Amino acid sequence: MTTAQLAKQRLWAIVAYTLRSCIGPRRWVGCLLPCGGALLFGLLAHAIDQPADEAFARVAADGIFALVVPVAALVIGDAVLGAEVRSGVFHFTWLSPAPLTEVAIGRWAGGMIVASVTIVPACALAPVIAGDGASMGAAALASFAGAAAYVAIFITFGCIARRTAVWSLAFVFFVERLLGAALTGIAQWSPTWLSRSVFVGLADDPPDDLVREGIPAGGGAVVRLAVITVIALAIARWRLSRIRMSGASD
Amino acid sequence: MTAESLSLSTSTPAVSDPAFAPDATVEVTNTSVWFGQKVALSELSCSFGRGVTGLLGPNGAGKTTLMRAITGLLPVNQGTVRVAGRDPRRDRSVHADVALVPEDEAMPPGLTARQFVRYIAALQSVEDRGAPDRALAEVGMLAVADRRVDGFSKGMRQRTKVAGALVIDPGVLVLDEPLNGADPMQRLHLITLFRTLGTGGRTVIVSSHILNEVERLADRIIVLIHGRLAAAGGQRAIRDAMNDRPRHVLVRAGDSRPLAAALLSLESVAGIRLDGDDLVVSTNRAAELAHALPGLARDLSVRLREVRPLDDSLESLFRELVR
Numbered sequence: 001m002t003t004a005q006l007a008k009q010r011l012w013a014i015v016a017y018t019l020r021s022c023i024g025p026r027r028w029v030g031c032l033l034p035c036g037g038a039l040l041f042g043l044l045a046h047a048i049d050q051p052a053d054e055a056f057a058r059v060a061a062d063g064i065f066a067l068v069v070p071v072a073a074l075v076i077g078d079a080v081l082g083a084e085v086r087s088g089v090f091h092f093t094w095l096s097p098a099p100l101t102e103v104a105i106g107r108w109a110g111g112m113i114v115a116s117v118t119i120v121p122a123c124a125l126a127p128v129i130a131g132d133g134a135s136m137g138a139a140a141l142a143s144f145a146g147a148a149a150y151v152a153i154f155i156t157f158g159c160i161a162r163r164t165a166v167w168s169l170a171f172v173f174f175v176e177r178l179l180g181a182a183l184t185g186i187a188q189w190s191p192t193w194l195s196r197s198v199f200v201g202l203a204d205d206p207p208d209d210l211v212r213e214g215i216p217a218g219g220g221a222v223v224r225l226a227v228i229t230v231i232a233l234a235i236a237r238w239r240l241s242r243i244r245m246s247g248a249s250d
Numbered sequence: 251m252t253a254e255s256l257s258l259s260t261s262t263p264a265v266s267d268p269a270f271a272p273d274a275t276v277e278v279t280n281t282s283v284w285f286g287q288k289v290a291l292s293e294l295s296c297s298f299g300r301g302v303t304g305l306l307g308p309n310g311a312g313k314t315t316l317m318r319a320i321t322g323l324l325p326v327n328q329g330t331v332r333v334a335g336r337d338p339r340r341d342r343s344v345h346a347d348v349a350l351v352p353e354d355e356a357m358p359p360g361l362t363a364r365q366f367v368r369y370i371a372a373l374q375s376v377e378d379r380g381a382p383d384r385a386l387a388e389v390g391m392l393a394v395a396d397r398r399v400d401g402f403s404k405g406m407r408q409r410t411k412v413a414g415a416l417v418i419d420p421g422v423l424v425l426d427e428p429l430n431g432a433d434p435m436q437r438l439h440l441i442t443l444f445r446t447l448g449t450g451g452r453t454v455i456v457s458s459h460i461l462n463e464v465e466r467l468a469d470r471i472i473v474l475i476h477g478r479l480a481a482a483g484g485q486r487a488i489r490d491a492m493n494d495r496p497r498h499v500l501v502r503a504g505d506s507r508p509l510a511a512a513l514l515s516l517e518s519v520a521g522i523r524l525d526g527d528d529l530v531v532s533t534n535r536a537a538e539l540a541h542a543l544p545g546l547a548r549d550l551s552v553r554l555r556e557v558r559p560l561d562d563s564l565e566s567l568f569r570e571l572v573r
Contacts, residue, residue: 001377006375009372009375010372010373010375012372013368013369014373017361017369020365021359021360021361024359024360084358087356088354088356089358092366092369092414094323095322095323095348095349095350096345096370097342097343097373097375098373099342244324244325245323245324246323
């Protein structure tokens with residue numbers, strides 16, 4: 001077998017392992033709950049006394065991209081790495097000559113497959129429920145790009161801290177929501193603000209007050225989210241080489 | 251105990267020091283590891299070569315920390331660890347030749363034993379597709395290979411992890427309490443397997459806190475206490491160290507006083523203490539005492555109710571070794 005074939009085989013093994021072992025029944029439930037939330041936000045749009053597209057854009061900006069996507073990504077991102085490190089199982093993967101870049105990418109890819117069959121379809125369905133079927137594609141793309149960045153970030157947290165969930169929630173609610181609302185510099189690198197910006201940029205005629213100055217919109221925001229994903233995975237790979245695995249009992 | 255065969259801890263390694271293997275594949279030099287205020291390994295120097303080496307010590311002695319340092323899972327705070335001349339922490343190619351069977355029961359949930367071993371084989375780029383099944387067969391797990399590891403007993407999990415280690419055909423095999431949870435038949439099978447691997451030229455490092463277990467597995471033993479090297483040598487030397495020290499034996503008898511007087515006449519008895527109606531007998535030759543005691547009791551028409559060593563544990567040996 002050539003080196004490329006071996007690398008492909010290893011990567012596939014890591015992805016398959018991630019899907020089989022990391023995402024257990026409880027994690028699936030944990031993923032499906034935010035999905036239910038996305039659909040409820042779609043229903044909630046009917047309660048807003050505005051045209052369907054405007055009403056859904058408001059619900060999506062504050063509910064789906066600021067709450068549902070990060071929570072679902074947190075469940076997935078923690079499952080694919082942080083939970084394994086804490087339980088003392090990750091060393092079965094680490095104790096191999098497989099390059100850590102492959103490990104980080106494989107875990108992220110496994111997580112994104114889960115996101116692609118849970119939160120992304122739910123986010124795509126939400127505008128249909130809201131009566132704004134035209135925004136389906138924008139919602140799907142925004143949730144996919146946002147989830148990609150979030151899963152990578154939460155994988156990184158899994159390599160850095162043992163209390164991944166606490167740090168991840170602090171990142172979402174304190175750094176992104178509070179600081180990001182006040183400081184554009186933070187919002188420019190925030191998956192919440194950027195995924196919302198992807199949606200606002202691609203949706204037809206979104207409300208003006210949802211467009212935030214200084215943040216790329218539409219395709220530009222997708223690129224920014226891709227950059228965040230790559231940077232987060234690079235940090236995760238670097239941290240994996242320095243991770244201290246003392247076992248579940250320690 | 252003899253100076254030639256048993257080395258008590260010294261800070262300066264000598265060439266003939268039994269703490270160092272002549273054909274070392276794993277070298278630990280002045281290594282210290284600490285977790286906050288707790289020192290897990292303290293300036294430890296030793297090496298491991300081909301064959302089976304037992305790593306012996308009470309709980310908390312630093313055995314698991316040393317094994318994790320050898321495999322690169324833990325960075326050392328001071329000193330160096332080298333496996334085949336390479337740093338297992340920095341050079342990931344080392345892991346193609348080193349396998350660890352951890353003590354933790356944790357295993358990847360949701361996988362069958364076969365899927366687990368295949369995963370390890372895939373990560374290690376093992377091209378032989380039959381290798382996972384052969385590894386499972388070697389540890390007697392092939393019949394249950396399609397059962398999920400979540401439902402396995404502790405012993406079955408350990409054997410599955412051993413299969414995961416064997417599938418890569420490692421040159422260095424690090425086994426942390428591998429016999430935990432195994433039944434007597436499985437123990438015998440695994441001991442034979444590990445010895446075969448050792449005689450086949452692999453470096454096998456096995457930890458345990460049970461002296462008898464390590465004796466059956468290893469020809470060479472390294473004893474750790476409080477993260478330090480307490481003793482190293484052949485199993486005979488370690489056993490002699492255990493036999494040479496005074497032991498205390500509790501004797502409960504129907505009428506203990508005449509028995510105590512008779513026991514004092516034995517050469518194997520160093521002293522007797524009365525503890526209520528019980529006798530605590532000090533002896534340097536426990537085997538002789540055990541042989542003589544029933545006859546003595548019979549001659550005196552004294553009924554023996556209980557004879558029990560009070561300190562026949564590894565902990566007491568360790569206390570003696572570090573005294």
